[in-house]
Amino acid sequence: MRIGKLGSALIVVALFAGSLYAFREPISMAVAKRVTAQRMASNPLKDLPDGLHIAVCGAGSPMPDEKRGGPCTLIIAGQQLFVFDAGNASARNINKMGFNPGLIDGIFLTHFHSDHIDGMGELLLQRWVSNSNSQPVKVYGPEGVDTVVNGFMQAYSLDQGYRVAHHGEAIVPRSGFGAQAVRFNTQPFETSLVFEAQDTQIHAFSVAHAPIHPAVGYKISYKGRSIVISGDTTPSVHVAKAAAGADVLIHEAMSMELMQLLQEGAKTAKRDKLEQIMKDITDYHTSPVQAAEIAQQAQVSFLLLHHIAPPLPLPGLVEVFLKGTKDAFKGTIQVAKDGDFLSLPAGQKTIKTSQRF
Numbered sequence: 001m002r003i004g005k006l007g008s009a010l011i012v013v014a015l016f017a018g019s020l021y022a023f024r025e026p027i028s029m030a031v032a033k034r035v036t037a038q039r040m041a042s043n044p045l046k047d048l049p050d051g052l053h054i055a056v057c058g059a060g061s062p063m064p065d066e067k068r069g070g071p072c073t074l075i076i077a078g079q080q081l082f083v084f085d086a087g088n089a090s091a092r093n094i095n096k097m098g099f100n101p102g103l104i105d106g107i108f109l110t111h112f113h114s115d116h117i118d119g120m121g122e123l124l125l126q127r128w129v130s131n132s133n134s135q136p137v138k139v140y141g142p143e144g145v146d147t148v149v150n151g152f153m154q155a156y157s158l159d160q161g162y163r164v165a166h167h168g169e170a171i172v173p174r175s176g177f178g179a180q181a182v183r184f185n186t187q188p189f190e191t192s193l194v195f196e197a198q199d200t201q202i203h204a205f206s207v208a209h210a211p212i213h214p215a216v217g218y219k220i221s222y223k224g225r226s227i228v229i230s231g232d233t234t235p236s237v238h239v240a241k242a243a244a245g246a247d248v249l250i251h252e253a254m255s256m257e258l259m260q261l262l263q264e265g266a267k268t269a270k271r272d273k274l275e276q277i278m279k280d281i282t283d284y285h286t287s288p289v290q291a292a293e294i295a296q297q298a299q300v301s302f303l304l305l306h307h308i309a310p311p312l313p314l315p316g317l318v319e320v321f322l323k324g325t326k327d328a329f330k331g332t333i334q335v336a337k338d339g340d341f342l343s344l345p346a347g348q349k350t351i352k353t354s355q356r357f
């Protein structure tokens, strides 16, 4: 039997693959050793230009979604790290993007629906032990933030004792455990300054998420660049007003057309209560076209759709989700996924997009 050139090449590839398979354990160990050391030594903040940056640490909603954890937005202002909402995959996604949760300077909550706080326990632990912090992290929010923070503090108080007993005060100082609630008030139609330090201002403003009160959005400004986060809301003049002239609007979005599909599915399956829930949740969110209209009204240059509901497991569904938005908004629109990264260098008008996963 004659073996042609192609046959010989295939045999060489097969032998090579076979030897790789035979040595997979030492090869994997060598790679893991190198990558682990690199990751632990790296500080991605050093490589970023001075400015504002958005790292999506959770682009989803309460509905399970493979590509999107519960709502979480990491904002980097200069060398400061702020987390807006702490959905279920927050700590894991922040780590996965290469950032150290131990360096978080503050957490801001938009409201206290469970999907916005599910990841708080894990995030507070990581923030404490990853940098031997001796002060609790401040968690900012409207009325109710004390209840949430105190609840987590109580639920994790036994864990606090275990960690200190095991690693010692020098490594995990007892005083650095958990969080300290910082409550602020917001007035209708007004933005309130809730944080200011190192060229960064953070304003909060009321949004419309009835029957949930209070519910707020945030505007983050740093050296001439600005980002607005809508929080959960129906289309709101407050968001449009707060976002006027901002660089990026991060707006929640729910496709009413796809929600209709889920309602019909529940009806066919005779799951009446689920059908009712699918119907109820459409009345306190914003459709992608409505978010696009607000972005146009506010004259922002970039609209990042966030808190994506329902999940979009098939590629064609992203097009369904975006249907009509291009006519409503002339700037750039992106449907957020976990790991998405936007850079807004200070002193420029540019917005550079990338992916950190």
Ligand SMILES: [Zn+2]
Pocket: 061, 062, 071, 113, 115, 116, 232, 307
């Ligand atoms: Zn939500």
Ligand SMILES: [Zn+2]
Pocket: 111, 113, 209, 212, 232
């Ligand atoms: Zn909500």
